[in-house]
Amino acid sequence: MNHSAPEQPAAVVARLRAAFRTGRTQPVEWRTAQLRRLREMLTDNGPELAAALHADLGKSAAEAHRTEIGFTVREIDHTLGHLTEWLRPDPAPVPEHLGADARAWTQYDPLGVVLVIAPWNYPAQLLLAPLVGALAAGNAVVVKPSELAPATSAALARLLPAYLDTNAVAVVEGGIPETTALLAERFDHIFYTGNGTVGRIVMRAAAEHLTPVTLELGGKSPAFVDRDTDLDVVADRLVRGKFLNAGQTCVAPDYVLTDPETAAALEPALARAVEAVYGPDPAASPAYSRIVNERHFDRLVGLLDSGRVVVGGGSDRATKYIAPTVLADVDPEAPVMREEIFGPLLPIVTVAGPDEAIAFVNDRDKPLALYVFSESGETRARFAAETSSGGLGYGLPLAHLTVSDLPFGGVGESGMGSYHGRYSIETFSHRKALLDKPLS
Numbered sequence: 001m002n003h004s005a006p007e008q009p010a011a012v013v014a015r016l017r018a019a020f021r022t023g024r025t026q027p028v029e030w031r032t033a034q035l036r037r038l039r040e041m042l043t044d045n046g047p048e049l050a051a052a053l054h055a056d057l058g059k060s061a062a063e064a065h066r067t068e069i070g071f072t073v074r075e076i077d078h079t080l081g082h083l084t085e086w087l088r089p090d091p092a093p094v095p096e097h098l099g100a101d102a103r104a105w106t107q108y109d110p111l112g113v114v115l116v117i118a119p120w121n122y123p124a125q126l127l128l129a130p131l132v133g134a135l136a137a138g139n140a141v142v143v144k145p146s147e148l149a150p151a152t153s154a155a156l157a158r159l160l161p162a163y164l165d166t167n168a169v170a171v172v173e174g175g176i177p178e179t180t181a182l183l184a185e186r187f188d189h190i191f192y193t194g195n196g197t198v199g200r201i202v203m204r205a206a207a208e209h210l211t212p213v214t215l216e217l218g219g220k221s222p223a224f225v226d227r228d229t230d231l232d233v234v235a236d237r238l239v240r241g242k243f244l245n246a247g248q249t250c251v252a253p254d255y256v257l258t259d260p261e262t263a264a265a266l267e268p269a270l271a272r273a274v275e276a277v278y279g280p281d282p283a284a285s286p287a288y289s290r291i292v293n294e295r296h297f298d299r300l301v302g303l304l305d306s307g308r309v310v311v312g313g314g315s316d317r318a319t320k321y322i323a324p325t326v327l328a329d330v331d332p333e334a335p336v337m338r339e340e341i342f343g344p345l346l347p348i349v350t351v352a353g354p355d356e357a358i359a360f361v362n363d364r365d366k367p368l369a370l371y372v373f374s375e376s377g378e379t380r381a382r383f384a385a386e387t388s389s390g391g392l393g394y395g396l397p398l399a400h401l402t403v404s405d406l407p408f409g410g411v412g413e414s415g416m417g418s419y420h421g422r423y424s425i426e427t428f429s430h431r432k433a434l435l436d437k438p439l440s
């Protein structure tokens with residue numbers, strides 16, 4: 001479409017709804033064709049997307065490919081490989097009183113026009129992975145990239161319409177006014193990734209139209225380190241999980257819980273791991289990202305004096321650099337423990353052992369992820385049974401979300417609903433009940 005002024009949200013939604021009503025998004029062939037085009041968009045324009053991600057977040061090209069572009073390509077391939085199987089009608093046993101000739105089954109119906117609102121931290125992946133699911137389920141889709149990652153937003157707004165069916169897929173760029181205008185419209189599903197404050201705004205707006213929502217939120221994801229674990233391995237994995245994207249990852253380990261003796265040994269191990277991964281001067285490491293903007297930079301610098309600095313602590317506002325930082329002796333009531341950190345600060349809070357760690361987790365909001373580093377089968381099983389979190393990772397942070405056959409989502413304050421792989425089909429479809437009783 002060629003407009004001099006951006007199309008108004010109401011017009012976008014009306015246009016997509018009209019297209020949906022024609023049934024053009026329904027055939028599996030349309031869906032798979034869109035997914036293939038999206039894949040081409042990613043493979044044709046990898047360097048441009050990587051450059052945008054570098055401009056927005058200082059992300060290295062390797063990381064952009066691993067965590068955003070390649071991640072989405074894998075999600076597309078997984079979906080293309082299984083879509084027919086996932087969409088197959090599912091027969092249900094029929095009760096006797098309906099007679100032997102009656103049949104019952106479920107089928108997945110597309111919902112209609114869905115809205116995907118994405119955040120800035122993985123601004124490509126977190127817009128495109130939900131889009132994969134929404135298209136695979138046969139919907140028309142409005143995507144709203146984050147205005148806080150402007151280069152990626154602009155790149156996606158230019159590229160997506162060049163590859164996808166613009167009758168049924170639209171990009172609306174903008175910040176709060178544009179999102180507010182979009183949220184006034186009637187959608188058949190809203191998929192929001194971001195913080196809980198805006199999550200509540202989204203859910204309130206959705207309630208006006210009885211629109212179901214998926215809220216992919218965040219929070220403080222704890223990591224418990226048990227005594228008698230190999231602390232060099234633990235430290236290496238914690239550092240890679242925490243400082244990826246300079247800590248701006250929704251499932252990053254937010255803080256460490258461990259006993260005082262283990263903490264004393266873990267501190268130098270973490271310092272060694274930071275140097276091993278990012279070198280003696282992380283500011284010079286091409287693998288290390290920058291903070292998204294000055295507001296978040298200032299907020300994070302304000303949290304730096306919440307404990308004793310084990311490693312890091314430095315920052316540079318001009319380049320929005322904050323060193324990978326480990327803080328020890330952190331009081332559970334310190335500012336760094338009162339909000340989701342969403343940056344490269346890793347506080348260590350000491351507890352007596354697993355009992356106290358479990359109580360600590362349960363005293364707080366249900367996290368998006370929980371990580372347990374323990375050789376004890378009993379301790380591992382206790383965390384699974386006695387705590388609630390979106391996901392639980394033993395021994396390796398972040399990795400559960402790369403398993404396409406696992407649902408990715410939160411619980412309680414960390415969100416509602418889930419997606420990835422077949423769970424995206426569940427999210428973006430209505431599972432319709434059908435009954436057939438022959439007339440003769």
Ligand code: NAD
Binds near residue numbers: 119120122196342
């Ligand atoms: P953000 O500021 O980019 O906001 C997300 C979206 O909400 C944007 O598209 C933005 O335009 C929109 N928005 C902002 N204010 C709004 C308002 N008043 N009304 C309507 N829309 C509005 O991103 P953010 O929220 O800073 O992202 C960080 C948060 O997201 C963290 O809490 C993080 O843990 C969470 N997160 C969760 C996941 C997940 O998959 N569960 C992934 C990434 C980030």
